Amino acid sequence: MVRDLYRSEAQPEQSYSERQLYEAALDRMARELAAVEKLDEASAIAKIDDVLAKTARHNKMAAEDAARTKAA
Secondary structure: OHHHHOOOOOOOOOOHHHHHHHHHHHHHHHHHHHHHHOOOHHHHHHHHHHHHHHHHHHHHHHHHHHHHHHHO
């Protein structure tokens, strides 16, 4: 759910309800990650945000490559 509701800076804003769902899912995931990796919650959220941002950039580049290949 966190991945599906994540929005990067370049993407359109979420509705209020989407944002609430994202925040709740992110908080739960961060608590679990913090417990497993013995981190504080802020560090866990930063780690999750980093992974989501990298994944979003990778997916954007892959989509652009596919569009260029299709156009050629």
